[in-house]
Amino acid sequence: xxSVCVFEHRGHGYSPRDVSDPSLVWIDDWHRYVDDLxxxxxxxxxxxxxxxxxxxxxxxxxxxxxxxxxxxYPALLDKAVLSSPMIAPVTGxxxxxTGGFVDAMCAVGFDKHIVPGHSEFTPHLDMAQHAGAxxxxxxxxxxxxxxxxxxxxxxxxxxWVRQTLRLxxxxxxxxxxxxxxxxxxxxxxxxxxWVLNEAEKRFVDEVRGSGGDIVMExxxxxxxxxxxxxxxxxxxxxxxxxxxxxxxxxxVIGKDD
Numbered sequence: 001x002x003s004v005c006v007f008e009h010r011g012h013g014y015s016p017r018d019v020s021d022p023s024l025v026w027i028d029d030w031h032r033y034v035d036d037l038x039x040x041x042x043x044x045x046x047x048x049x050x051x052x053x054x055x056x057x058x059x060x061x062x063x064x065x066x067x068x069x070x071x072x073y074p075a076l077l078d079k080a081v082l083s084s085p086m087i088a089p090v091t092g093x094x095x096x097x098t099g100g101f102v103d104a105m106c107a108v109g110f111d112k113h114i115v116p117g118h119s120e121f122t123p124h125l126d127m128a129q130h131a132g133a134x135x136x137x138x139x140x141x142x143x144x145x146x147x148x149x150x151x152x153x154x155x156x157x158x159x160w161v162r163q164t165l166r167l168x169x170x171x172x173x174x175x176x177x178x179x180x181x182x183x184x185x186x187x188x189x190x191x192x193x194w195v196l197n198e199a200e201k202r203f204v205d206e207v208r209g210s211g212g213d214i215v216m217e218x219x220x221x222x223x224x225x226x227x228x229x230x231x232x233x234x235x236x237x238x239x240x241x242x243x244x245x246x247x248x249x250x251x252v253i254g255k256d257d
Contacts, residue, residue, distance in 0.1 A: 007044075012025075012153050013150050021120070022153065023121045024153070024157050026160050033068075033167075038072070038073050041054065054076070056077050056081065057083065058080065058082055063082040063086055063186075064195075068171050071171065074180060079183050079245055080183070081186075081245075083227075084187060084192055084225070085186060085200060086164065087203045088172070089161070089164050092117065095168070095196075098165065102161045105158040106158050113158055118156050119154070121154040125142045131223070132191065134231075177207045177209075177212065185241070186203070186215070188200050189224050189225075191224075192223070
């Protein structure tokens with residue numbers, strides 16, 4: 001009973017790119033992500049929704065963008081699901097320290113260079129990096145990426161990290177969290193290695209403390225890509241998402257862990 005529109009962020013998929021290497025993820029200003037998504041929702045999304053409600057499902061980087069979207073455009077969406085949202089990225093050291101480091105690297109011309117620890121996309125699949133996930137699902141998704149270079153974005157650049165940290169600082173500001181009017185369900189993966197669980201919890205606390213309607217569902221044994229987990233995790237996850245979208249906003253289901 002849903003019309004579903006899939007949006008490819010700038011620099012991803014078939015959307016416009018500003019770097020020639022298909023593996024690299026780069027953006028000059030994180031506000032472009034939010035403005036692009038807002039325009040998509042106002043045009044394509046509203047057209048498909050017709051006179052029905054407009055909901056957002058956003059994962060990872062998309063979840064961070066989605067959080068900024070509901071802060072900047074409080075009346076645009078009827079509900080939002082943020083799945084493992086990048087409220088703040090894992091960088092390997094305190095993010096305040098990472099911020100200074102990437103600012104310095106960008107200042108000397110390394111804006112579009114790969115950050116340490118990342119590499120270009122490879123057709124080799126190492127299931128050790130997806131421990132606990134469903135091997136058939138991970139393999140299927142990886143084979144799709146191998147078959148189309150447009151879907152091989154893989155490595156962060158210094159410029160992208162700089163912008164994600166700037167997004168994070170704004171998204172977590174109490175005054176900005178206080179703007180949110182959209183009911184939100186946030187899913188947290190307990191074994192996430194890409195985004196910080198504590199930042200997600202802080203976001204939930206800030207929104208709730210400002211009177212916002214937000215629920216957090218923690219899945220302790222899940223990897224970052226919750227939708228890649230085995231059936232015993234995936235099935236209740238999907239049902240919870242759909243139940244949230246189907247339930248009137250004033251009686252939102254869910255619990256915190």
